[in-house]
Amino acid sequence: MKGSPENPKCGFSAQISQILCNLGFKFAYVDVIENPDIRLQLPDFANWPTFPQLWINGNLIGGCDIVTQMHKNGELVPLISNALKSAIPDE
Numbered sequence: 001m002k003g004s005p006e007n008p009k010c011g012f013s014a015q016i017s018q019i020l021c022n023l024g025f026k027f028a029y030v031d032v033i034e035n036p037d038i039r040l041q042l043p044d045f046a047n048w049p050t051f052p053q054l055w056i057n058g059n060l061i062g063g064c065d066i067v068t069q070m071h072k073n074g075e076l077v078p079l080i081s082n083a084l085k086s087a088i089p090d091e
């Protein structure tokens with residue numbers, strides 16, 4: 001993303017982090033303004049040209065439009081909940 005969830009530096013990054021924060025999920029972020037190498041190289045690696053990018057367990061989910069649409073569709077919460085279940089093995 002550009003900036004941080006507390007201080008986003010772009011409307012798209014603000015929107016996607018607000019969705020995730022409002023849902024109460026914890027997430028890590030990388031500020032690509034502070035990390036120009038990542039800003040330069042991640043689009044090729046991801047095959048996705050822009051920021052923000054939501055990644056879950058090593059998979060690119062999409063940018064602001066896709067995540068917003070998935071949120072409206074009700075697809076986002078189950079996707080993240082299932083990812084958390086598979087990432088944290090049962091005791």
Ligand SMILES: N[C@@H](CCC(=O)N[C@@H](CS)C(=O)NCC(=O)O)C(=O)O
Binds near residue numbers: 051052062
């Ligand atoms: N439609 C895009 C909006 C994001 C976007 O257009 N990002 C641009 C402007 S912030 C971007 O990352 N450009 C490349 C760059 O700034 O490195 C989405 O759904 O995420």
Ligand code: FES
Binds near residue numbers: 009010011012
């Ligand atoms: S920084 Fe200008 S549109 Fe994101």
